[in-house]
Each structure stands twice: as C-alpha cells, then as structure tokens.
Amino acid sequence: MEIKLTLNDKAITGHIEADTVLLDFLRAQGCYSVKRGCDTSNCGLCTVLLDGKPILSCSMLAARADGHSVQTLEGLQEEAAEFVGFLADQGADQCGFCNPGFVMNTIALLRENPDPTDGEIRAFLAGNLCRCSGYDGQLRGIRSYLNSRKG
Amino acid sequence: MITIQKYVRAKSLEEAYQLNQSKRNRIVGGMLWMRLGRGSVATAIDLCDLGLDTIEETEEQFSIGAMVSLRQLELHEGLNAYTGGAVKNAVKDIVGVQFRNMATVGGSIWGRFGFSDVLTVFLAMDAYVELYKGGVIPLEQFAARKKDTDILVRLIVKKTPGAFVYTALRNQRTDFPVIACAVSQLGGEYRAVIGARPAKAMVIRDEQGLLAQGITPDSAEAFAGFVAERTPTDSNVRASAAYRSHLIRVLTARATTELGGI
Amino acid sequence: MEQREYKVVGKSFRKKDSMQLLLGKPVYVDDVTPKDALVVKILRSPHANAIVQEINTKAARFVPGVVDIYTWEDVPQTRFAIAGQTYPEPSPYDRLILDRHVRFAGDAVAIIAAETEKAALKAMKLIKVKYEVLEAVLDYHTALDNPILVHPEEDWEPPCEVGGTNKRNLVASGLDAEGDVEAVLADCDIVLDRTFHTKAFQQAMMEPFTAYAELDRYGRLHLISSTQIVFHTRRILSRALGIPKSRIRVEKPRIGGGFGAKQTAVCDVYPAFVTLKTGRPSRITYTREEAQIAGSPRHEMEIRVRLGANRDGKIRVLDLYTLSNSGAYGEHGPTTVGLSGHKSIPLYTGSLEAYRFGYDVVYTNLQAAGAYRGYGATQGIFAVESVVNELAETLGMDPTVIRDQNMVKEGMVMPAYYGETANACALDRCMAHCRQMFGWEEKYPVRDMGNGKVRSAGVAMAMQGSCISNVDVGSATVKLSEDGTYNLMIGAADMGTGCDTILAQMVAEMMDCRFDDVAVFGADTDASPYDSGSYASSTTYITGKAVEKACTQLKANICAIAAEMLDCAPEAVVLESGRVCNIDTHQTVSLTDISYKAQVGNCIPAEATATHSSPVSPPPYMVGMVEIELDKRTGLVTILDYMAVVDCGIPINPALARIQTEGGIVQGIGHTLMENVTYDSHGRPVESSFMQYKIPTRLDMGTLKVEFEHSYEPTGPFGAKSIGEIVINTPAPAIAHAIARATGVWHRELPITPEKVAMSLVEE
Secondary structure (H helix, E strand, C coil): CEEEEEECCEEEEEECCCCCEHHHHHHHCCCCCCCCCCCCCCCCCCEEEECCEEEEHHHCEHHHHCCCEEECHHHCHHHHHHHHHHHHHHCCCCCCCCHHHHHHHHHHHHHHCCCCCHHHHHHHCCCCCCCCCCCHHHHHHHHHHHHHHCC | CCEEEEEEECCCHHHHHHHHCCCCCEEECCCCCHHHCCCEEEEEEECCCCCCCCEEECCCEEEEECCCEHHHHHHCHHHHHHCCCHHHHHHCCCCCHHHHHHCEHHHHHHHCCCCCHHHHHHHCCCEEEEECCCEEEEHHHHHHCCCCCCCEEEEEEECCCEEEEEEEECCCCCCCCCEEEEEEEECCEEEEEEECCCCCCEEEECCCCCCCCCCCHHHHHHHHHHHHHHCCCCCECCECHHHHHHHHHHHHHHHHHHHCCC | CCCCCCCCCCCCCCCCCHHHHHCCCCCCHHHHCCCCCEEEEEEECCCCCEEEEEEECHHHHCCCCEEEEECHHHCCCCCECCECCCCCCCCCECECCCCCEECCCCCEEEEEEECCHHHHHHHHHHCEEEEEECCCCCCHHHCCCCCCCCCCCCCCECCCCCCCEHHHCEEEEEEEEECCHHHHHHHCCEEEEEEEEECCCCCCCCCCCEEEEEECCCCCEEEEECCCCHHHHHHHHHHHHCCCHHHEEEECCCCCCCCCHHHECCCCHHHHHHHHHHCCCEEEECCHHHHHHCCCCCCEEEEEEEEEECCCCCEEEEEEEEEEEEECCCCCHHHHHHHHHHCCHHHHCCCCCEEEEEEEEEECCCCCCCCCCCCCHHHHHHHHHHHHHHHHHHHCCCHHHHHHHHCCCCCCEECCCCCEECCCCCHHHHHHHHHHHHCHHHHCCCEEEECCEEEEEEEEEEECCCCCCCCCCEEEEEEECCCCCEEEEECCCCCCCCHHHHHHHHHHHHHCCCHHHEEEECCECCCCCCCCCCCCCCHHHHHHHHHHHHHHHHHHHHHHHHHHHHCCCHHHEEEECCEEEECCCCCEEEHHHHHHHHCCCCCCCCEEEEEECCCCCCCCEEEEEEEEEEECCCCCEEEEEEEEEEECECCCCHHHHHHHHHHHHHHHHHHHHCCCCCECCCCCECCCCCCCCCCCCCCCCCEEEEEECCCCCCCCHHHECCCCCHHHCCHHHHHHHHHHHHHCCCCCECCCCHHHHHHHHHCC
C-alpha cells in the first residue's frame, strides 16, 4: 500500500506492506539512527517523534503514519547538537547504540519541560534503557547542559 | 510478530463493526500487545480517524475515547483531580513515556489483561464502557465478559463523589506489577480492586462493613485480611501465589489507611 | 607512589567517536552493510536434547525469495569452539555449524537464506523436523557422571588439557591449594560454611549479535561483525569452514556493546557459511529473543565457601569449591571458573595461612554460557565477600575494620594469585576513602524509618586482573602522516568502552602532539597488527603498553630520518612539539618535512609496530558501599546511594573510567535485585525478552558516586592497570550485606527479589 507522510520536514510517499512497522520503513528511507534493541516495546532505542510526540517505531504500523509527521534524529541534528556535546564530555555516549532513541526522547522532554528536575528527567527517560553508562553520566550531561543555558 | 494482510482506517464505527465481524480481522489499539502474537490477521481495523482520542469532561462524567493514550490519562488534570492522582499513579510506571503515548485506553480495557494497571484503577470507580452495539454497561460487567466482535467506543467515568488510592509493587520499576491494588470509597461504599493476581483484576467490596465505622489502622488491617482471603492468587515467573496473597494484605492495608488519611 | 605529570594522559577527553554516536550516524553492522544482502535465519530446536531424525525442507524451498536452506548434512564435520581465546583454546572443540544432535532448546537445526526476512520466516514455519527426543540433563548438580551424556560424540576434542572429559559431562576440573587447610580450619575459633548460587545473567548489550559476510574483490570471505575478537573470529571461521586464514578477512565497525558476549563468535559462522555457499552477501541479526536464549551468558555457579577465623577477626583460611554450569557447549567454561577462586581468595592475602580452591565445570542441556564482564570473579566475590560480612556481623565487628585487618596490601606476595606481588595496590586507601565519602559511621547502623521501612548499609571489596598473563598479546602500529599528524592502528576492539580514545591519548602523550592529531583505526584482520582482542580487562594494560613501545620506536625512526636531514647523529636530536631539534646546533626540521622526506629515497619507516605481552596481570582493586531502604513488609529494596572507590592504577581518562565504573555497578545492581533466569520444562529460559528479563532502568539505581585512589603500576602504560571488569563485582555482596543488616537474613542466591526478602521474614 502507499502512504504519504512528512519525514523530517519533507513530504514523501512510501510503499509498504500492511504489517511493515515504522522502524523498518524509516531505516529503508535511510534513517539509520533508528535502532532495534528488542521486539517487545521495552528498550526505547527506536524512539522517533510522531507529530512531535515520542513513540516507539518498532511497535507502530507504518500505515498509521500516513498523513502524519515523523521526525528522526537525522532531521533534528541541530537541536540535538545543542546538548549532546555535554553528554560527550561525560563520556556517557559509550557504545552509542541507545543514543539516538535517548537523544530523541530528551528532545521531547526538553520541549515539554525546558527546566526539568533530576527526578523529572529520570521519570521521562525511564523507557530508554542503557546497559553501558549506568545512567548517571547521562543525567550529569543533561544537567550540565541545563546549567549552561542558565549561564 | 503477527502478520497483517490488509490495513483499513475505518471511516465510521459501522464500517469498523462490519469488518470486525470476521474472526480473521482485528481492531488495533496501540499495537503494543497485539503485535507480539504469532498469528495472522486478514484486516487490521484502525479507529484512529474516528475522533476517539479525546477525554471529554462534563459536570457529571469523564468520557474517554477508546483511542486516548495512557499518557493522556496521566496528564489529564480533571481526571487526576477527581481521582486524587490515582490514575496517574496507575499508569506512570508503565514502561516509558513513548509506550504510554501509544498504548490506548481501549486496547487496555478491551484486552482485560491480568497485568493491567488500567483496568485495575478504573474498576475502583463508577465506570462504564460504551460498546457500539452493546450500549453502555458497567465496566465490572464488561470485565467479566468474554471477548466478542463488538467495539469498545469509550470508557465513561461518572463523577460519583469518592476517593481513590492506587498502589502496586514491581520487581523493577517499569515492569508489570506483581500485584496492583486500588482502593476506593464511592458514595460511602468501600471496595478494593486487585490486579496482576496474576489473573484479571477482581473487585472485592466491603460486604462485611469492616470499614463502616471508619478507617482506623485496625479496620484497615481487617479489611485487607478480608480482601486477601477473598482474592485467589496464582504463581508465575514474577512471584508465587503465597507472596501475592501476602502482598495483597500489605498493599490493601496501606492503600486503605492512605484513603482514610491516616 | 610514583606520580608523573602528563599532558594528555590523565585528562578526560571526549571519545573519538562520541559525536558520531550521539548524532545517530550510521556506524554499526546493520547500518554500514548493503540492504540487499541475503537474510540469514536459524531454525532452532524446541527440545533440550534430541536427534534430528528427518528434516524436510521441500515445502520451505518453494517460498518465493528463499535462496537456500542448509541442514546438518550440508556442513563440514570438523568440531570447533566459538570462544574467542588464544590458541590452543582452553574451550573444547564440541560444536559443528549444524549438528544432528541438538543439545539445548534453541540450538541450531537449519540455516535459512532468503531475499527478505518475511520469506525466511515463512520458510522457517514450513521446515518439517522429526526429532528423537532424548532425556535431558537440566540440573547441573546431577550432570557429573550422569548416564545421559551431553556430548557422547567420539570426535569431542579438548585443544588443551583442562581436566575434562565428555564421557563424564565434565568440561574441566581442577584444584589449587597451599597450606594445610583442614588443620588450620580445625584450629580456628569460628568456621563459617556457606553455599552461594548465582545465575546465567545476560549481558543484554543493546545491539544484539550481528554479522555480515560477502566475497571481496579477490573472492575472499569478508566478514563485518559486531565482535570484540577479530583475529580469533578469523581463526574460528577458518577451522569451522575448512578454508585458509588468508581467504578470510574479519572487520568490526562500531559495536553496540559487548560486555564479553561478543568475545564469543556466537553468530558469525552462519552468514560466513551462507556466503561461501551462495557467493552472495548475507547478514544475520539476532532478535532479542535469540540473544536471550542462544547467546553467551554468565556461567551459573554454585560456590561453597568455608572460612576459618579467630575471634579477633583474623581470617586464616579460605576453602572454595565451585560447581560451574557451562550449558550445552564448553565455551569459556574451563577459564571462567578459575577466577571464582583466584580473584576472590587473594583479597585476604594479608592474613591467610592456607587456602584451597577446587572446581568442576559441567555440561548440561541448557543454553551455553560464555564470557561476561567479571568472568567468574563476580560469582566468587559474591561468595567470599558475603562470608566475610557474615563473619564480621557474627563477631560483632565493623566489616570495614575486619577488612582493614586482613586485606592484601601493596608489596605483598599473593600465593593464591599465582604468586604475583601486589606492586600497585591502594585497596587500603580505597577503603578509607570510601568509608569517609560514604559516611560509613552514620549509615552503617540500621535505622527504622517507620511504616516497616528500614535503612541500612553494606560493603564489599573486589579485585580483577589486567590481562591473561603470559597469554594475551596486544600490538599497535603508529604512522606519521605528511602533516605531522599520526595514525594509530589496533586490533583491539572499542565496544563503547573508549579504548580507541585512551590509546590515542597515549600516542599524543608519547609523540608530544595534540590529541586531535591522532586518528585511530580498528579493527580489521587485514590492516590491524595482531591483537588477542578486547577482553580480560586487557586493552589499556596490554595494548596500551604496545602503543607506548610503538611510539618509542617511531620516535627513534623519526629522529633517524631527521638526523639524516640535519646531517648529524641520531643521538644528537630530540622530538618535541611537532619538530625535531639538534640539541647542539638548535637546528630544527618540522614533522611535515620529515614525513615528506620519508617518502623520497628513504629506507627508514615513518611508522612502527610493537607487540606486548605480560608475565603478570596486576589486579585493580575496588571498594563499594551501598545504602538501601528496605520495606520489610513488601520486601522491596530501594537503592539510595552506591559509592565506590577504585584503584585502577593511573586512570588514562578519568571520565571514561568513571562511566565504566558506574555502568558496571548498575549491571551488578540488576543481577542482585531483578535480573532473573528461570527455565521452562524444556530448559528454555523464560526470561527470553526485555519484557521478562528486566535490566535496571534509571529509576532502579539510586545515586552513584565514584572516585579513584591512584596507584602506579610499574608494568603498565603510564602506571595504568585495568577498569573494565572489576566494576561489576561489588554490588551483589554489598547489597546482600545491607539486606542482611536490615532483616537479619543472609540471601545467598541471586537475584534477591522482593518476594525472597518479604517471605524470609514472614516465615520467621
């Protein structure tokens, strides 16, 4: 079937099967930042924004994106670049495989809540698993970015 | 993962209903649970274009569309004001924000899943489901029914004066609950709802009037003991039946004392 | 302690790849290999022990898009091991690519190659297999000398003698002792005899196992794999496929986490075989379920400890016996078990008069175990540290003080650690530092918080190694470029740990250049100098020393070229700040000029390769302390604070060393409190997905605080030891200690779930 959607601010037409999940569609479109870490909607690696809201692209039918706007990290490089350097300073990127989903959900968090507490950061990002960093470095990175914004 | 031959966005509930009469067709909610199955679906019926993704609040009730996400429940001020935050407490530990943006009220309620926090918390309320053909029936009655080919359109929560407390224990913070427990007082009637037993949530009313003289630490313990005795439990990978029964007693007592403001 | 000033070493540089990773650039196997590669899928046995009687692939082959299907009849008949270890491997040769005898629920039965995943999965459903189902060995206590043999085959072959025989389900067996254990035990005031159980925990790295194969422009097999061990993988493939190593190239791009899982060539042989058969590119990517049921998890172990001590707290004797469950294949079985004793007993070198460490490693019809961060030490330290905590509580002594009295200290010879001397050991300072940072005096007493909740604290020490002594080999090539920048080529594998970065820091330090002027390449068997690979905590210590040596050689070469240009003796020049200077005449030549000169009529290489191995494996040391809140009625344990002080020698990059520590602690918390491994009646793990196998989220780990106590390891590069593995070892004993403080009950089996805590109190 055919779908029309906005992908990273570009109108595109895609040809999919009824059960193609959005993750596979996006990777086929060259959005390799979108990763598969589980098959059970538990890890957050495949997080993208659908009409601005973070969702799990592994669990969404691509057909459902018809008529909607999807953003992946490929389309939000500048917004991400504003804060990911602070994560790099902590060494919190580690293996990097969870980073795109984590960065996307952090973007969603900061849009919704520009000045979150540590507790709010942890709660919002709880669905983003990371096996390398132990999470605290990610928190420190976000915190130091927020502090830098306050000057 | 399930395979799907065809995807249809229903243009009306009638169209969805007609499609849903075939056993090989399925209505999709958040797709989070259904996709884990190994079966094959001829037509996936999507209700996403039918305007069922809003929570309407009136003086008398909340009308929650089947396609409303758990995240919407979590953030809805009116619903959380009415329930004293019980709805938020029930959903906030479900996997993550992204998951809760996708999981729907309709899918959660329709599935009548044993692990469901959502079914557990709403069973503590004066809640009803609106079925396309079956009309409006109490949620408790719906929960007891077998799945059929009707369509769940809305969840309706009446603003019957009451108070609610929700609590659960999880082995890991965003896991399924080992026991989910909602306790409420609705128009003077006390009830406990126990989910993740691990079977489907059960409503236990204070039939013996253990709380009739008010909530005290002792009456709360007595009620909790009553609830634990009345609630069958079973073992699965997350916990044993014995521990679940123990937890029902502990969580119900705590939720009841919290309800009593102690 | 020797303390030197460095310009680049000891500073927290960003990882070389950090911005690529954080901005989601395509750098992993699935991103960098062609989309139209054949999809490889494995049909897996539902039975724990069975013989494939008949296998019919006819209907499956008719599925459009199916290219080929292979069964046991199609594969070479040479047994091999997939453990990434130096030849001759201690792991037995007990595998075939596909075996008629399947040995665990999840073992490979057929390989499907198809144009699309959908076609492959459809074909999988259509393959008809008739199994002769055999009784299985599912309880590792009954494995030894069980009449049912997991490996009855006659061609079972151990490349090394490790005390095993397939005729007894015995992978390995051994005994190491010093002193008269029984006599000392008999003379002790107090003897504790306790048994511990740890499970087959999963590494759960975010990127599952994945590998891609193609024939390159010379018709050679080119494998791009998410692996920690490119050279071992080449050797494994060569044996398994029966083709010479010169026909194989193995390369790794960025790796989405390893933790030891990818120190085993879990999936590489499948696409390699398909590509050799079809001539077409092919790729396998394990589902999370496959990674959970047919991966390479930690060895389940049962450890019995007998500790003998005097009433004053002197620990005089330790006697350990470890029974290790290797599962259906022997990968890493003979070696992991060794660490359960050799990296726990020496912690008490300060006072031990005698020790004994015996072990058996057995086959069962369960998922094969492998290498996981900590590699047996984690299991042994849980046992020994728990017993020491129990000793302290029994004697009414502060458990940190009892350790002060007994722990290994700098300069001591460690009989239980191959007689090595603790040249660099700040364990005593780690304890003092952690005690002060954590506020041990205030947090150690159990505090009642009301409503059934109590707060308490626990402590544990740990050690590990920094390589496999006399075995691991690391190499580095450093090249000068025309603009005075450098290329570093390694065969070690950065799996997110940051080794590319810390090795580049060492080059910059040695060559007196900017960190940004060092580019790193790794790892590729065609282009990298030989390296055993990244495991055994060895990359900083071994490959780092190779980098140091290569730079020393390169400096000499550069000076020799410059001396020719300056028409003087090489001894008369020095390299500093991007130029070479004649110390007598003060004449200089720039590195740019030198490197151009190196390209014209020159016979001195502007590059150098060096190799390093070590006769010793200096242990890093660590102290961890945890404060918990425990709900006595629900059994829920909440981690409030986890604090640790680590002695990894000189940290080359403190930020990365800190993150390593934090990540290891959180993995350890997961094993201790929530990661469970249970089996169904076929021996298949029930926790086969992230829905069931629950690793910690950021809401499950409390607040971490990590600091370092430096020591200077004379045999390491810039005084460094290792950091990668030790960090996972303290949480289990420290948390179990805090739980015992709060409840009076010692839990000796992991994980310690809320149910176990609550029900232990109800039953009383």
